[in-house]
Amino acid sequence: MKTNPGRFFEDYTLGEVIRHAVPRTVGLGERALYHALYPARGALYSSDEFAKGVGLKASPLDDLVAFHTVFGKTVPDISLNAVANLGYAEGRWLLPVWPGDTLRSESEVIGLKETSSGATGVVWVRTRGINQHGDVVLEYVRWVMVRKRRREVVVPVHVPELASVVDPGALVVPEGLDFSCYDFGLAGEGHRWGDYAVGEVIDHVDAVTVEEAEHMLATRLWQNTAKVHFDVTQREDGKRLIYGGHVISLARSLSFNGLANAQMIVALNAGAHANPCFAGDTVRAWSEVLDRAETTVPSVGALRLRLVATRGKAGELRGGDGKYLPEVLLDLDYWALVPR
Amino acid sequence: MKTNPGRFFEDYTLGEVIRHAVPRTVGLGERALYHALYPARGALYSSDEFAKGVGLKASPLDDLVAFHTVFGKTVPDISLNAVANLGYAEGRWLLPVWPGDTLRSESEVIGLKETSSGATGVVWVRTRGINQHGDVVLEYVRWVMVRKRRREVVVPVHVPELASVVDPGALVVPEGLDFSCYDFGLAGEGHRWGDYAVGEVIDHVDAVTVEEAEHMLATRLWQNTAKVHFDVTQREDGKRLIYGGHVISLARSLSFNGLANAQMIVALNAGAHANPCFAGDTVRAWSEVLDRAETTVPSVGALRLRLVATRGKAGELRGGDGKYLPEVLLDLDYWALVPR
């Protein structure tokens, strides 16, 4: 057979490194599309002048453009036969991605565990995005539940130990970044790092009702080939499941209203796609400040933020049973850089 | 509260200058998207070679890309609590916007007048789009009806005097523009400035049935954050109101068929969004030649054009009561540069 059937659970070997196909040069076209697809307004990713004003050579591509591009490449090898995308951990952005950079991805299998049903298994991979100079721009751990081809195959169990949160000391501040001369007026809000209190909840107010064409344009742009996003015959209900990363970008962009100065994502601590999102859903977002930390640069602070995408009210997350409420779409835990 | 509640009528002060947030670098990505979103075919904005042939260094970004970008930045400060966008006047394009330019916006409050209801007021602003060199690329007056927070507040009345039409002597022909060697064949039509008669009505024939995804992509691209364009829960009828500027660009692009040589918009005399536009509407356009003028460059003439977007027939505008017919969406009055 000439086509890719995807890997099944027993096709993964602990420690193997999978080099994913189709490198991608990203640039100003992708930047413009990102602004058309999401209500992104972060000044650092909107304006070369603003980026230069905080010490960068130009405006890099949005952190999530890097994430989606790197993630998309892994789909044919990791999640084509996945039943569920279970979680993220230990994500770090290590270098900005500049217009013209070419990205490829590699994933190392770091964990394997059959599920109790015997029909599926969980695969943990550490994925790295690598630019044309061979430098790692991004890395993260992701685990997915994958179908087994044959129930009877036994795979040795190895569950990796993962940090529940990226240590603030490990956050990488991009070279040159300096918020000393940060223009709060042009950035859109006056709130500094010190103005955010741990436990504070911010309702981002704005909402977007999602269309099929939009999420498919986005998902294709990241060269994510998972069939359920494009083909109505893949699910019994005839719906196209929206790529979870589309919801991440939507929520992150909506969070501008209240977090305009949380400019750069530098770490992904955890993430759950709590419920599926479909076209017609009206997506809102709210954030909770989970922690604050200093960085190696005095003018740059870090906020640990919980970002929740929801079809419901701000601040609500789990029901009495401890499970995510049905209107919660995303629960993301990340570190962002904020002017002090 | 960390989020932007928008300004209410009593929050404006006559003479104050509001510096709007989020500068934006625009480029070839935005140009490509403009051509995907609108049936734009003007040769000067489609081809670097054609632009060089008429004396420019390259193809600038479409005049309306500049307008929408500058306008979008004003929304969080001017029209977040607006009830209606009432009019435009004294708009002038002063410099081309080149790929790579970074635009920001400023608005000066030039008029304030409470409406008879006491619940709202009209705010007039003169908005300027400014590039990375500090040069004004575009300016226009716009007035909107904005909610009052508290009825009892009294705001001194000042109604600005506005020109009903931009004086042709004030039109700025871009430096170097020369239509002496204009290639009418490549431009798509042979009609010169002298071929258009005042009073002539042109039915632009073509039509577009509008989709939700398209107007949202466009409106986001301009970083326009007005909730009614994106969120179906904002109106009782569950419809998303299409950004008026989307209709302007649609109509202007459709007007290629008959006005292919009306290459550059140089002034906006007046404009009314006569009726709301929604997805599913089939938008047509017609133009009326209102005036003709010479410019400072002998090969370059100016036509004053009424551009009407409609769901109905060409040539029809107002009913017996003097009000816009319900199928009229836009009535725009502008000056364009045309080869003589």
Place this chain on the structure above:
Amino acid sequence: MKTNPGRFFEDYTLGEVIRHAVPRTVGLGERALYHALYPARGALYSSDEFAKGVGLKASPLDDLVAFHTVFGKTVPDISLNAVANLGYAEGRWLLPVWPGDTLRSESEVIGLKETSSGATGVVWVRTRGINQHGDVVLEYVRWVMVRKRRREVVVPVHVPELASVVDPGALVVPEGLDFSCYDFGLAGEGHRWGDYAVGEVIDHVDAVTVEEAEHMLATRLWQNTAKVHFDVTQREDGKRLIYGGHVISLARSLSFNGLANAQMIVALNAGAHANPCFAGDTVRAWSEVLDRAETTVPSVGALRLRLVATRGKAGELRGGDGKYLPEVLLDLDYWALVPR
């Protein structure tokens, strides 16, 4: 009348060359949009680094971006009053199109034949895409059925002789292209030219359910002005007919899965838009290997491929009556370059 009514059958003269309007500079914005509109994953058109690795100076624009751009320009002069797009032949890609190139089109009328009804006629044109240096980048023959204005006009008959397939000796391998160091891992599949057998059928597995906004964005991007693609009032059934080229690009992109190494299209032998495609259709694709040939470069082979877009099963094409099955949308016959 200032607007373009399009040409009717009797408006064409054998041997005349029509120089089409609106040159277009294409670049990285168009490339990004191509990746958002189609599930395109060919490494050579995705990555500058990959393209350099096979001897090119950078990643050119997708062969079909060139085709659609050149084709779109011909619509106002050739197919505005067309009843049907009947066929293609003798298509050859002669030069890569690089970001920043400006394309225009010319068509030579090479055949004319009235149909038996007397109400229409068939027009054959040889269209050439020309870049800013005056070099032909692409040429193909296309024939369309066009309405007559007046039945009584008699036009001399001339039916051109067309090759049923482009001779492999006439295929142009882009200067510098060398697949000796081809990275099959990054390309996504390990199949070489020699791994494909004549008669082999490949089901490309993936599918896309098409949306209105997507095909309109694409068709506008190519500045194709045919009314039926945009305006629901043009057909009695209220449907917008999808541009046939949109289906070509969809099918070609889907064919990555099984033909990831069929990197460059170099010739179009034949093509039929077997049935109309509408939004809501779920489009699949399958290919049949029709022939294999060597080229002037030892590391580069050519495959002649039948590419079929369908709403149905792979491998099925015609019914017992010899007619295309109703679920077949496209039957395209082309040559592609593949590493040996």
